[in-house]
Amino acid sequence: MGSSVEAANSGGWPARYTIIVLAALAVFICYMDRVVISIAIIPMASDFNWSPEQQGRVLSSFFVGYLLTQVAGGWLAGRYGGKVVLGVGVIFWSLFTMLTPVAAAGGLTALLVTRVFMGIGEGITFPSIYAMFGRWIPETERSRAIGILFSTIPLGSVFALLATPWIVMHYGWEVSFYAFGAVGFVWMIFWYRYAAATPESDPKVSAQELLLINGDELPLSDSPQPLMKTLLSTPAVWAIIVGHFCANWGGYVLLAWMPTYIFKGLGVDFAAVGLFTMIPAFFSFLALNAGGWLADNLIQRGFNKTRVRKIMQTVGFGGSAAVLAVVGYVESVPVAIALMSLGNIFGGAMAGGFGVNHLDIAPKGAGVIMGLSNTAGTIPGIIGVYISGLILEVTGSWALVFQTAAGVLTFGLIFYLIFASAEKLFD
Numbered sequence: 049m050g051s052s053v054e055a056a057n058s059g060g061w062p063a064r065y066t067i068i069v070l071a072a073l074a075v076f077i078c079y080m081d082r083v084v085i086s087i088a089i090i091p092m093a094s095d096f097n098w099s100p101e102q103q104g105r106v107l108s109s110f111f112v113g114y115l116l117t118q119v120a121g122g123w124l125a126g127r128y129g130g131k132v133v134l135g136v137g138v139i140f141w142s143l144f145t146m147l148t149p150v151a152a153a154g155g156l157t158a159l160l161v162t163r164v165f166m167g168i169g170e171g172i173t174f175p176s177i178y179a180m181f182g183r184w185i186p187e188t189e190r191s192r193a194i195g196i197l198f199s200t201i202p203l204g205s206v207f208a209l210l211a212t213p214w215i216v217m218h219y220g221w222e223v224s225f226y227a228f229g230a231v232g233f234v235w236m237i238f239w240y241r242y243a244a245a246t247p248e249s250d251p252k253v254s255a256q257e258l259l260l261i262n263g264d265e266l267p268l269s270d271s272p273q274p275l276m277k278t279l280l281s282t283p284a285v286w287a288i289i290v291g292h293f294c295a296n297w298g299g300y301v302l303l304a305w306m307p308t309y310i311f312k313g314l315g316v317d318f319a320a321v322g323l324f325t326m327i328p329a330f331f332s333f334l335a336l337n338a339g340g341w342l343a344d345n346l347i348q349r350g351f352n353k354t355r356v357r358k359i360m361q362t363v364g365f366g367g368s369a370a371v372l373a374v375v376g377y378v379e380s381v382p383v384a385i386a387l388m389s390l391g392n393i394f395g396g397a398m399a400g401g402f403g404v405n406h407l408d409i410a411p412k413g414a415g416v417i418m419g420l421s422n423t424a425g426t427i428p429g430i431i432g433v434y435i436s437g438l439i440l441e442v443t444g445s446w447a448l449v450f451q452t453a454a455g456v457l458t459f460g461l462i463f464y465l466i467f468a469s470a471e472k473l474f475d
Contacts, residue, residue: 063244063252064184064261068193070235070243071177072200074138077235078173079204081145081166081228082110086307087212088221092152095221102156104437109160111300111429113167118426121172122419125179126412129245134176135236141169142232149222174422178406179415183246186260188348190407195340195399202329202336202392209307209325274413274474284409285417287468291361291402292421294460297428298372298453301436302388305449313446314381324381328388335396339364343400353408353470361401361468365461367394372454376447402464410474428456 085092085107093103117137125133144166151162177197185193208228215224244250247261279285310316310324339360346356371391378384406414406421436449 122175
């Protein structure tokens with residue numbers, strides 16, 4: 049990364065790496081807690097006699113709460129720093145994760161309300177992290193930081209998909225929620241002790257590292273956040289918003305329904321569902337880190353940043369859409385898993401596309417832009433997951449579920465290629 053980075057790292061472990069690691073662990077826990085119900089809902093549906101439509105309501109209710117706190121989380125983190133905002137969110141969602149079995153015993157309505165509150169807690173995660181990354185991460189390292197952050201999504205998902213069946217079979221589905229929810233309280237101890245809201249407030253940040261982070265500019269904490277009306281009148285912001293919506297349509301549908309698809313659609317034994325789901329997720333972890341590294345490397349070699357973002361987005365959306373268009377016709381378990389793995393390899397390029405684009409155009413306002421885009425990206429979690437349940441109930445066609453996601457991705461790619469920019473527009 050050059051002599052300036054080496055100088056900044058010469059004193060030992062850079063403080064910004066601590067922020068990246070702890071933020072990535074928060075996302076790991078976030079998705080671990082989110083995904084547990086994708087497995088647990090199979091025995092829960094049997095115990096409570098839920099229809100596919102009711103299961104869709106349970107799976108999608110989380111996103112109603114998740115939708116509510118995106119912009120507010122980004123604004124609060126931008127104004128006060130992400131340490132307190134993210135810490136409160138983790139504790140809040142962990143508590144409601146642990147309350148899930150009690151709520152389920154109280155009836156479907158109580159469970160839906162609990163899932164909404166869990167979503168409220170998780171909704172501030174990415175906006176607060178992006179606000180911190182805008183302050184903490186040098187421009188030359190942002191794609192990699194986002195790649196690391198996104199790559200913990202499949203890791204957290206895989207952990208839940210592997211651990212939950214074992215916990216369910218040995219201790220009951222209720223214990224999986226108690227155990228996973230408790231992890232967030234452990235994380236909070238490390239976050240409170242080792243994280244700082246800004247580099248300027250962290251005594252562990254050396255002068256060399258601070259220079260690398262800020263470059264020749266004033267610290268971001270000294271500049272105002274861009275106005276909401278200004279953001280919403282900027283085409284490049286809408287490219288990110290639309291890209292996030294389209295990416296999450298496919299992502300959330302697969303996250304919620306893949307275990308059921310593997311169990312019922314492909315006929316895999318329940319105990320092996322987590323193992324088969326792990327394979328595509330493992331490739332996603334590798335590809336997201338590779339995509340972030342490749343994008344940073346291309347930019348450092350002199351490639352136009354906007355062109356790099358659009359190339360990475362083309363690979364990510366185009367490749368994923370092509371795979372989703374055909375995977376629903378496959379009846380062979382190994383071929384289906386191989387195709388999903390290939391789709392995730394393509395999808396990893398998004399870490400160098402729209403995924404980091406918030407930080408390109410507005411480092412100070414990245415949390416708010418992430419709040420806006422993740423608000424739009426949450427809508428598929430509500431309607432996409434629910435519509436997929438309806439499609440399955442009415443037609444029984446997994447191919448139609450996946451092809452709908454492919455069509456959404458194709459639209460998102462076209463929109464992004466037309467309107468996206470990686471130029472710094474704010475701050």
